[in-house]
């Protein structure tokens with residue numbers, strides 16, 4: 001079965017073409033690429049067939065439909081393409097950011113699903129509309145192509161009310177749906193299950209804290225195989241310090257800034273989402289640059305790294321308390337997978353739980369980075385959100401065929 005995974009953003013579309021090599025979730029990547037600068041001058045599309053050079057074309061891409069069409073043409077190009085025709089494709093899996101309370105798992109896309117994603121756009125105005133543009137473009141071009149939506153929020157729908165309700169008048173939730181939703185669900189769920197597999201323990205019997213540390217970052221607590229709390233909230237701004245996002249703030253701060261500095265909500269939103277985080281604190285958004293500054297003894301970088309690590313430690317501590325224990329801590333995504341200094345600093349404060357870091361394993365980015373006698377295990381697991389989308393799409397298409 002061949003499955004195309006699509007992540008459709010406002011001006012770009014990324015894709016990966018998978019082929020399942022068996023009856024389970026063994027996939028090989030046949031090709032990957034994307035369309036850039038959709039609706040902007042200098043648009044382009046590319047395709048990298050596995051094991052080959054990347055093909056790149058500049059062409060006019062005024063909208064998502066043209067971009068999807070260009071991607072499909074490249075995939076089916078007679079000489080260099082990877083598909084003979086689109087009929088080889090069993091279906092398309094889409095990353096959709098916000099499923100609100102409507103979706104607790106991945107679903108085959110129907111008119112009702114599109115309407116529900118549209119309804120939830122109010123909760124993710126920057127993400128759901130461009131996700132929908134990708135879905136609609138394919139539907140218009142190939143109305144019979146089965147499409148599946150995989151939601152960033154779905155896995156967190158198992159959180160209990162004590163974790164998802166905010167201390168606001170109740171109608172803010174009942175009428176306006178203001179609550180904690182959480183994000184990065186495909187990544188958290190995947191690495192938590194992989195960690196249980198690595199340890200040869202049933203996922204449902206473990207208390208796991210997963211730390212997804214990329215440009216965006218969030219921490220999730222899994223108890224009994226379910227997400228019971230997560231650090232992002234109504235929006236992906238909440239939680240730990242991120243590349244350019246502030247993470248948790250005193251909730252009055254944005255209002256205070258607007259009142260005292262005369263800034264608009266758009267300006268304060270940009271400050272918190274795009275000018276905050278590591279960037280706001282030390283002028284560097286990329287962890288590699290922060291680390292370089294840290295090594296050179298730059299005060300701003302030392303402070304920013306301290307704040308980054310401290311926020312993660314506080315969430316791990318809070319979730320260990322919330323779950324009345326923790327068996328496994330997992331690190332994933334760009335920083336979680338590649339930066340031993342951050343992991344070592346974070347884990348330094350959990351000796352009281354019986355956690356002992358194996359410094360050599362940690363430095364070498366091994367999978368298990370705690371010693372054999374450590375009561376709490378810490379693991380590094382490579383996240384693969386596209387593969388989760390391919391797996392869910394595979395399962396749904398297989399069930400549909402029956």
Ligand code: ADP
Nearest residue numbers: 213214215216285286287288333334335338339
């Ligand atoms: P996202 O998918 O949210 O854009 P990623 O998971 O790609 O983010 O993570 C990006 C972050 O990971 C950046 O801060 C980057 O500096 C950091 N990162 C990735 N690889 C390395 C590395 N080898 N060493 C240090 N930092 C890294």
